[in-house]
Amino acid sequence: PRDSELPFNITADHLLDGLLTSDFSHKSCRSRYEFAAYHKKSLQHKPSPYLIAKLRKQEALQKRCGPGTAAYKNAVRRLDAGDRGAVSDDDTCRYLVYISYRGLGNRMLAIASSFLYAVLTDRVLLVDGGKDAGELFCEPFPGTTWLLPRAGGWFSSSPLSRLRGYLGGAKESLGNVLQSGGAVTVSADGNLTWSVAPPPYLYLHLAGGYEFHDKLFFCGAQQRLLGEVPWLFMWTDNYLVPGLFLTPPFAGELDAMFPEKDAVFHHLGRYLFHPTNAVWHAVTRYYHSNLAAGRRRVVGVQIRVFQKKQPPQVVLDQVLSCVSAEKLLPETITGNGSTSSSHAAVLVTSLSPWYGERIREEYGGKSIAGGVHQPSHEGRQRWRDAAHDMRALSEMWLLSMCDALVTSGYSTFGYVAGGLAGLRPWVMPSAPMWADDWREGLDPNDPPCWRAASVEPCFHSPSAYDCAAGKDVELDKVRPYIRRCVDVKCGIKLV
Numbered sequence: 001p002r003d004s005e006l007p008f009n010i011t012a013d014h015l016l017d018g019l020l021t022s023d024f025s026h027k028s029c030r031s032r033y034e035f036a037a038y039h040k041k042s043l044q045h046k047p048s049p050y051l052i053a054k055l056r057k058q059e060a061l062q063k064r065c066g067p068g069t070a071a072y073k074n075a076v077r078r079l080d081a082g083d084r085g086a087v088s089d090d091d092t093c094r095y096l097v098y099i100s101y102r103g104l105g106n107r108m109l110a111i112a113s114s115f116l117y118a119v120l121t122d123r124v125l126l127v128d129g130g131k132d133a134g135e136l137f138c139e140p141f142p143g144t145t146w147l148l149p150r151a152g153g154w155f156s157s158s159p160l161s162r163l164r165g166y167l168g169g170a171k172e173s174l175g176n177v178l179q180s181g182g183a184v185t186v187s188a189d190g191n192l193t194w195s196v197a198p199p200p201y202l203y204l205h206l207a208g209g210y211e212f213h214d215k216l217f218f219c220g221a222q223q224r225l226l227g228e229v230p231w232l233f234m235w236t237d238n239y240l241v242p243g244l245f246l247t248p249p250f251a252g253e254l255d256a257m258f259p260e261k262d263a264v265f266h267h268l269g270r271y272l273f274h275p276t277n278a279v280w281h282a283v284t285r286y287y288h289s290n291l292a293a294g295r296r297r298v299v300g301v302q303i304r305v306f307q308k309k310q311p312p313q314v315v316l317d318q319v320l321s322c323v324s325a326e327k328l329l330p331e332t333i334t335g336n337g338s339t340s341s342s343h344a345a346v347l348v349t350s351l352s353p354w355y356g357e358r359i360r361e362e363y364g365g366k367s368i369a370g371g372v373h374q375p376s377h378e379g380r381q382r383w384r385d386a387a388h389d390m391r392a393l394s395e396m397w398l399l400s401m402c403d404a405l406v407t408s409g410y411s412t413f414g415y416v417a418g419g420l421a422g423l424r425p426w427v428m429p430s431a432p433m434w435a436d437d438w439r440e441g442l443d444p445n446d447p448p449c450w451r452a453a454s455v456e457p458c459f460h461s462p463s464a465y466d467c468a469a470g471k472d473v474e475l476d477k478v479r480p481y482i483r484r485c486v487d488v489k490c491g492i493k494l495v
């Protein structure tokens with residue numbers, strides 16, 4: 001499909017079976033309506049009518065309460081004034097602010113999680129997406145913005161101004177409020193209520209290494225308390241969704257919204273994230289020039305090395321053995337008895353140029369007719385750099401257009417690509433960056449890669465605490481649709 005200036009007739013296919021609203025023009029955000037043309041229907045699950053109804057309801061809420069509305073101004077005024085007291089009347093809006101933190105993949109998983117939490121709790125989602133959020137993604141909700149206004153006075157005086165560098169120590173975090181005593185009263189039957197009145201805002205600290213009291217976020221009683229707080233600020237880099245499925249008050253709603261549990265991110269990601277025209281143009285141009293020719297099978301290889309000390313050769317060997325052991329490249333025997341893949345191309349994404357070059361050498365130039373392509377090699381991860389983030393985003397989308405994926409364990413960059421594509425990737429074990437030795441956690445007897453159990457991202461640091469039982473449980477034993485991740489042993493995912 002080439003960009004066309006012809007009038008665009010929107011069909012159910014363009015709207016991803018009702019997931020997307022047709023309230024945006026094609027030109028304003030081409031990727032929104034062109035997703036289907038570039039992606040195979042790898043995962044057959046359609047969004048449920050209930051999910052679609054919830055999305056339309058959320059869009060109306062975002063519009064009614066979003067920045068610029070009277071309701072928003074009123075809520076900001078109350079926040080700035082430190083007004084306590086329940087928000088009782090129906091017109092009052094409650095907000096969830098996602099605080100930008102970490103790389104793009106982490107941010108996208110965290111935003112998808114925040115969005116789902118906002119839907120479940122009837123809150124407006126506002127994204128403090130960092131400086132470049134507007135350059136990366138189109139607005140997902142019609143007639144309003146999801147970006148937290150940064151100018152306009154209140155930003156400098158509000159709690160948000162203190163969020164820079166925030167690492168969970170704030171006394172207004174859920175964990176600290178629960179521990180400090182006094183603020184919350186516990187009744188004989190274990191119910192929690194605010195002793196005086198709910199605070200105007202609270203921080204939710206849900207990043208890796210969070211403490212016991214912060215983890216009580218995943219409990220019913222604490223959720224009821226949070227429901228009365230007008231502003232919540234969420235600090236997370238994680239895909240919290242499996243944890244929401246384990247939170248008692250949400251289980252029923254989630255069950256109705258997602259009859260197929262392995263498609264949550266596939267739906268939410270395709271609903272929320274639409275690259276802006278500038279990014280989309282780069283994606284489609286690269287796709288047509290390098291990958292699309294001759295209807296080739298494209299194998300995407302995402303290489304992310306967390307451990308600086310890990311020898312690159314080890315990672316390269318892992319990639320090559322995985323591709324060959326899993327027969328990912330179709331092979332044909334040529335006249336002289338050697339093999340070639342005439343119907344394949346390989347897309348490599350990595351921060352280092354070394355991998356693309358070696359893989360190209362390894363496959364001997366001509367034996368893969370479609371070639372080995374690496375769109376960029378940024379050298380290192382950069383912060384607050386729009387051009388860098390735009391390349392990262394393009395590559396996630398290019399990976400998601402592949403026919404098969406090999407990804408690096410632990411990497412949220414790879415999770416996003418697989419989730420959008422609806423493809424279960426082959427995941428290569430990799431040691432986390434905090435390991436003392438690059439071999440730590442890696443078993444030499446492990447295969448070069450495992451097939452992921454589902455297209456869902458892994459929740460790296462779930463809470464094992466069962467609030468009703470009052471003790472830790474084996475998280476992979478409590479629901480048939482929750483399992484351990486192949487790449488992160490303490491992580492869980494929906495299957």
Ligand code: GDP
Pocket residue numbers: 102103104105106107303304349350351376378380381382388389391392393395410411412413414
């Ligand atoms: P994770 O750290 O692998 O979980 O993924 P994140 O996306 O959260 O953070 C990694 C960041 O490093 C990305 O957002 C990019 O900024 C950069 N990066 C890592 N791998 C690549 C790659 O293959 N291509 C590009 N363009 N950037 C990458």
